[in-house]
Amino acid sequence: MSPPGTSRSWGDRAPWVRGLRLPTQPLVRHLLLALCGAGLLYAITSSLSPYNDFEVGEIALYVIALAGLSLLTGSNGQISLGHGAFMAVGAYSAALLMTHTHLNFLIELVAAIGAAGLLGLVIGIPATRLKGPYLAGLTLLLALALPPIADKWSSTFGGDQGLTTTTPSAPGTINPEEWLAWIQIIGALITLVLLANLLRSRFGRSFRAVRDDEIAASLAGIHVARTKVIAFVISAACAGLAGAFLGLSTGVVNTGEFPLTLSIQLLAAMVLGGTGTLMGMWWGAILLVYLPQWSTSLSGDFSLGSGASAYLATIIFGVVLIVVMIAAPTGIQGGLRWAWRRLWSLRPGTGDGMSKISRPA
């Protein structure tokens, strides 16, 4: 599930394809892509109803959490079954500040990111010594251990009622759903640009080196433990921001929003989108937002009992995890990349031998 080779040769392709080449500077290219994405999303949100805008915002916030998870698992080879817990920490931190203080909105977001990152540090340090299944068990336990804490000290965390959140009021005549969606979209685009740059940098290369072979990486002068902790903290911080945004979307933050299922659904969405990719996380996020609705209507069609729709969604997420892992470990984005390259290599005279070697198996 390694990302495709970074040095793609465009020289032997038709002239009009070469004309389409993106700038080679990663920062410029990522900013350009983000601007195109922003334009596309602006067109989408301004043509949709407020409720659909709300859903686009939810997709954006899940993209943030999934991108962090994808970086952790895909690029650094660590797994987390407890990313819902980091989202909970971000959500509660932001909500606590909103309830008790009148700080700037951005400061509240930064605090949410920082708190989740701090927990990521606490979990990430023992994680540096752990291989896959150990870390999986530790994070699974984290996902189960955190929500009861909020119930235990219910006077601070609001118990079942939870804490209410406040979104900064929208400027001008923009309706509040569209405004919230835009806050979340901008957050997602900034996160994606930062992570994309990080993955193309020295840090990103050392993440992948540690994933592929820890001993070789340390012989090459990479501080393996520090690299793994940094990856974990970044990933947790992304989940914290996503959690703060989720709190804004739902209006309240309570423990019911962060069950173990959330963590597992995040994992399923990440795997389906394409482990290690960033763009693929949009597919995963769309699944997270729309699958519950589809399964509700589906269970209505089969006239299953009330409550069955939640279980149906759970079953579908589980089947996705199993089938993708056995049949197509590169996920949707991997499949798209493969199809794209097949398309080019099928044209006479345009195939380059590299694409056959580097395409995902």
Add this chain to the structure above:
Amino acid sequence: MSLFVNVTLNGIANGMIFAALALALVLVFRATRIVNFAQGAMGMMTTFIASSLLGRGVGYWWAFLAVLVIGFVLGALVERVLIRPLQGKSELNPVIVTIGLLVVLEGIAGTIYGNSSRGFPAAYSQSGLTLGHTKIAFSHFDVFILVAVLVLMTATLVLFRATSLGLRMRASAFAGEISRLLGVRVGLLLTLGWALAGVAGSLSGLLVAPTSSFGPYYMDLVLVYAFTAAVIGGLESPVGALIGGLITGLSISYVGGYLGSGLQPLGALVLLMVALMARPEGIFARPPARRV
């Protein structure tokens, strides 16, 4: 003082159950180097089947036996259908697949049986025994738990230490390629490891059900406690699973008794982190050797 005694007794009974599920994790890990995160959910599923059998008037012990056999078959089936195709791939893939199986089983159980927790009968009375004139928090059923898990542990140890089948199982887990060259049917024995783990998992499901809110998710916490126990014991050793189970059971019980039950998972998290920081290879594992 009596609180301390009762909490300790409760911890021992719970610890034995964690040890049974930890043993299942150990059997799977020894055979295939995989932690089966669906082990608890498989026990949940078979216990729901037991509940259905009891509802149809099958006797308790027949249902008990039937469910252990079903656990055996389910374990073998999961290994053959889901785990075998992943051989030789990244070690994260089987983790993700067993997590997928976990939620699929919970979803199926929830769809069929509903979310509301139903009761599950215990084999023996659950009211405390009386020693002298004081009633202690250790029931006939707890005695049964103790005996059942000890029988399971002894049977496993005898299998591995004293039979040629156990020797072949150890050999195929330790050096699969060489064992295959020597004529051992490695694939079949790995499946057998999973099947035996299925039996241990089913037993733990049957033992937990009477004392918990029996529903689709009732094994989630038991699984992570058993994982903690197995890691403390080193993920390789049945004796380690037993000791780890008791350590985990007692710690959880003290946290629950003195700090409140909501903090039990956090207590287990701290215990697991301490165990992993202090001795990641576990108490009973051989010194680690890393293959370059």
